[in-house]
Amino acid sequence: MSNRLLRAACVAAALLVVGPPPQQARAEPVGALLTRLQGLYQKAEEAAEAYNSTEAALRSRQDEEHRLTAELGRTRRALTTERAVAGRLAREQYQGARGLSPYARMLLSGDPQAALDERRIAAREGARQAALLARLAKGERQTGRLAAAARKARDTKAELVGEMRERKEEVGRQLKEVERTLAALTPGELAQLDEREAADTADAQRELLRSGALGSPRTRTRTPTAAGGAALTYATAQIGKPYVWGAEGPGSFDCSGLTSQAWAHAGRSIPRTSQEQWERLPRVPLDQLRPGDLVVYFPKATHVALYIGEGKVIQAPRPGTKVKVSPIAANPLLGAVRPDSDGTPLTRFTPPPLPEPDPSDPAAGDDTGYSAEEAPG
Numbered sequence: 001m002s003n004r005l006l007r008a009a010c011v012a013a014a015l016l017v018v019g020p021p022p023q024q025a026r027a028e029p030v031g032a033l034l035t036r037l038q039g040l041y042q043k044a045e046e047a048a049e050a051y052n053s054t055e056a057a058l059r060s061r062q063d064e065e066h067r068l069t070a071e072l073g074r075t076r077r078a079l080t081t082e083r084a085v086a087g088r089l090a091r092e093q094y095q096g097a098r099g100l101s102p103y104a105r106m107l108l109s110g111d112p113q114a115a116l117d118e119r120r121i122a123a124r125e126g127a128r129q130a131a132l133l134a135r136l137a138k139g140e141r142q143t144g145r146l147a148a149a150a151r152k153a154r155d156t157k158a159e160l161v162g163e164m165r166e167r168k169e170e171v172g173r174q175l176k177e178v179e180r181t182l183a184a185l186t187p188g189e190l191a192q193l194d195e196r197e198a199a200d201t202a203d204a205q206r207e208l209l210r211s212g213a214l215g216s217p218r219t220r221t222r223t224p225t226a227a228g229g230a231a232l233t234y235a236t237a238q239i240g241k242p243y244v245w246g247a248e249g250p251g252s253f254d255c256s257g258l259t260s261q262a263w264a265h266a267g268r269s270i271p272r273t274s275q276e277q278w279e280r281l282p283r284v285p286l287d288q289l290r291p292g293d294l295v296v297y298f299p300k301a302t303h304v305a306l307y308i309g310e311g312k313v314i315q316a317p318r319p320g321t322k323v324k325v326s327p328i329a330a331n332p333l334l335g336a337v338r339p340d341s342d343g344t345p346l347t348r349f350t351p352p353p354l355p356e357p358d359p360s361d362p363a364a365g366d367d368t369g370y371s372a373e374e375a376p377g
Contacts, residue, residue: 031196037181041318044174046302048245048254049273051167055246056272171245175319204329209311214328215287220310225343228292230266235259235306235314236352238323243316248272253316253323259294259304263339266292270339274304281337290345293338297331307336308351325354 185193214220224232235258244252249261256274263270271277277294278301284293289307297303305315308325315330316323 037178037193040174040178040181042298042302044171044178044245045255045318046300047167047171047174049256049275049302051171051246052254052256052273053275054163054167056276175245178319201327201330205311205327208329208333213286214289214311219287220289222290222309223345223347223349224291225340225345227263227266227268227340227343228290229346229349231262231268231292231306231339232308232314233352234265235262235323236308236354238262239314239325239355241316241323243319243321243323245319255304255316258314258316258323259306262306263292268339275301277301277304277337278334281339282341284336284338284341286333286336289336290338291349291351292340293336295328295336296334298334299332301334303331305331 208214223229238249238253238258241249242252243254245254246257247253248257253261256272256277259274259277260270260272271280274296278296281294289295289309291307291309293307295305295307295313297305303315305313305326305328307313307328311328312325313328313330314323315326317326317330
């Protein structure tokens with residue numbers, strides 16, 4: 001935890017009025033306490049990503065509603081024009097009906113050719129009227145469909161607004177629980193947690209590298225594509241900015257807000273949430289990772305980071321921390337995805353320099369993340 005829990009506890013104590021520390025926290029073994037705290041963070045992150053997903057769906061529904069409303073307006077204007085034309089033709093037909101029919105005029109005409117021409121004109125006019133009536137009927141049906149779709153879009157938007165409110169409240173409840181747990185700990189317990197988590201992460205990182213899952217040291221230093229390099233450069237420039245759930249920059253980020261914005265600045269639009277990034281982007285084996293790829297964590301894909309090479313990632317870890325460089329094994333790995341699977345790696349690439357961590361700011365240091373075992377709950 002690299003002293004981040006101590007800092008978070010101080011913040012929580014300042015923001016939250018709590019009672020005496022529960023006795024079970026005092027007597028709880030450090031391993032069990034660490035697992036429980038990890039579980040709380042994981043629940044909070046799941047709730048935050050669910051909120052992000054709902055927010056993205058709401059934006060999409062709002063765009064759809066605006067498109068349908070605009071199309072409905074165009075269709076209604078076109079229908080008004082067609083109705084005006086139909087009315088004019090009806091009046092002309094009524095006025096013509098009070099005279100002789102075209103057939104009678106042809107029989108009585110002294111010029112049969114002129115009468116035949118008039119008949120052809122009348123037939124053509126009849127076909128035009130039939131086509132006009134068909135367009136009117138089609139326009140009426142299309143207007144009805146668009147109006148129904150627009151109403152459905154508005155109803156869905158209202159449902160999503162309510163769902164967003166519920167998810168936001170759920171995130172707040174989960175974060176309050178984290179704050180209460182942190183505020184109940186003594187400095188000695190925080191130090192023990194820090195040591196335990198650092199050891200767990202170091203073990204997980206050594207085991208991962210020893211397993212060969214990331215390939216050889218040479219393959220762990222692949223070059224990115226031009227877009228991947230741009231995404232990495234953007235992410236590096238965000239190091240030191242605070243984690244804020246739901247944030248997409250420029251002053252703060254959550255995990256998927258950082259990765260989606262990094263690739264947006266590289267000219268690639270990718271899904272907003274970590275779950276959608278995992279589901280919709282092409283998968284890549286860990287031993288084929290190149291800088292700019294996205295590393296996804298936990299069975300539900302609720303956390304994501306950007307790979308920078310040499311077994312490290314840039315991530316926005318969780319509340320109380322800042323965007324930082326971490327070991328790739330800081331969280332339980334699910335897999336990796338590549339936003340530009342069609343890209344060609346650069347022949348040469350000079351990585352952007354990483355800022356030196358500020359030892360006076362615990363939140364800006366290396367984040368050791370969760371243990372290698374998935375937290376329950």
